[in-house]
Amino acid sequence: MNRTATRTTVEDLKKQIALKQMYFFEMGKAQMQDESLRDADIAKLVEASQRATFGRGGEDVFDESYRKAWKMDSSQFAPQFDVIHSGVMDIIHEQLLHYEKGGVKLDPRLYKLNVYGPGSFFKPHVDTPRANDLFATLVVVLPTVHSGGNLLLGKEGKLLNFDSSNLVFHPDTKAPQIAFAAFYSDIEHEVAPVEIGYRVTLTYNLHLVKTNLEDPKPVPAKPLEELVATLTKLMLNQEVLPNGGVLGFGLLHKYPVNTKEINLLQFGGALKGNDALIKTACLQLKLQTSVQVVYQGEEEDYIMDRVSGDSIGDYEDIMSVDEILRDFGAKRVCGSSYRSESGRSLPVLWVTPRMKMMTTDAAFGSGAFGNEFAIEHVYGDLVLTAELKPLQDRVAWLVDAFPHLRVECSSLLEEISRSAGEEEEYSDSDMSC
DSSP, rough: OOOOGOOOOHHHTTTTTOSOOOOOOOOEEEEEEOOOOHHHHHHHHHHEEOOOOEEETTEOOOOOEEEEEEEEEEGGGGOOTTTTTTSSSHHHHHHTTOOEEEEEEEEEEEEEEEEOOTTTTEEOOOOOSSSSEEEEEEEEEOOOOOEEEEEEEEGGGEEEOGGGGTTOOTTOOOOEEEEEEEEEESSEEEEOOOOEEEEEEEEEEEEEEEEEEEOOOOHHHHHHHHHHHHHHHHHTTTTTSTOOEEEEEOOOOOOEESSSSEGGGGOOOOOOHHHHHHHHHHHHHTTOOOEEEEEEOOSEEESSSSEEEEHTTTTTTTTTTTHHHHTTTTTEEETTTOSSSSEEEEEEEEEOOOOOOOOOHSSSTTTTTEEEESSSSSEEEEEEEEEEEHHHHHOOOOHHOOTTTTHHHHHHHHHHHHHHHHHHHHHTTTTTO
C-alpha cells in the first residue's frame, strides 16, 4: 500500500477551506410595471417618514453624524412591488442557499422603506439580529433618478460596490426597473453619501423556514468533491484521532442566537457559504455533525450543545465558571491525542480556528453599531463539530462505502487488526489534557 495516501493532514484539509468568510450575494434587476417615482411622490414620502435611527450600546440612537436618512415602518405602507412573483426570490434562493438541497427556504418579510436624499448616508454597520431564524437581508432599490448612495459590502466595499443608480432604468429603453442586492445578515455594509436625487429602498428580512419541498437542483460539484476527497484521506490517517473524537471547525460566519438559552441540537438554521460547504462534505461521509459552542472557563475550555446566558449568570456568586459549565453538562476540550472513557472530556482536532463566544455586552457594547437595537438576541461565534469514529470503524465504513479504496487500504486494515489486541490493554487512567 502506498502509505503516503494515508498521511493527509489537517493542513492539507485547510487548503480546501478558505480561512476567511466566503460570501454569497446576488445583485440583479427586475422589471417594474409602475412608472418611476416622481419628485412630488418622493416629497410626500419624506413628509410622511421619520428620521432613521440605529442601534448603539443598548438603545436606539438618532445621530445624523452616523446615519442620515428617513424611514417608514412596514405597517405604514403597502408596496405594489411583489418580491415573490417578480422572480427575485428564485434568484436569491439559488445563491444564498448554495449548498442546501432542500428542507428550508427563505421567507421575505418587509421591514422598512428608507429614503436617502442628497447628503444622506449610513456608516459601516451590521444589521441587528432580531430572531434566531434571521438569515439574510434583501435591499430593493426603486427606480428613482439619483447618483451616489452605493451599497458597499465588506470593509470599504471590498466584497461589493453596488451602484444602483445605473441599474434602475433600462440602458436602452429607459424603462423603470428595480435593482436589488441580497447578502448574509452578518456582513458589514454601508450606504455611501447620495450626491444627486433620492435613493428609495425597500428592505426585507429574509427568515429561514422549514419546508417539505425538496429542491432538485444539484449542489455545486467541484469544491464539494475536492473537500470530500481530502476529508476521506484525513479519515484514513492513522495519526488522526485513532481512538475517535471530533473534528472542529470554527464557523466563518456569525449566526443570531438567543443568549438566554437555546438547545443547539435543535439548531434548525441553514449554514452560510463555506460553513454549509463543510457540513455538506461531512454529511456525505456520514459524519455526524452538530453546531456547538465553546466557552472559555477560568482554567480550561468547555464545549456544549446549548447556549446558556442568564441561567449561567444565576450561579456566578456561588460557583466558579468551570464548575458551572461542568454542572450544565459541558465537556472539557482536550487535545486530539487524549483518550477519554468517562465522557466528561472530548478530544478535538481543530481544522479551522474557533472564535470566542460573544455575549450581549460584547456584541453591542461601546462602538458596536446595528440598524436597530435589540436586547434578546446577539450574534454568537459557534463551532461545527464532526464526529470521527475510532480508526478501525471508520476505515471499515469507508472501504464498504467506496469499494475502490479496498485495495489501497488492505494493508492498513491488516495493521489495525494486528494492533487491536495491544489496544485493549491501553488505558487512559493516568492521562490528562
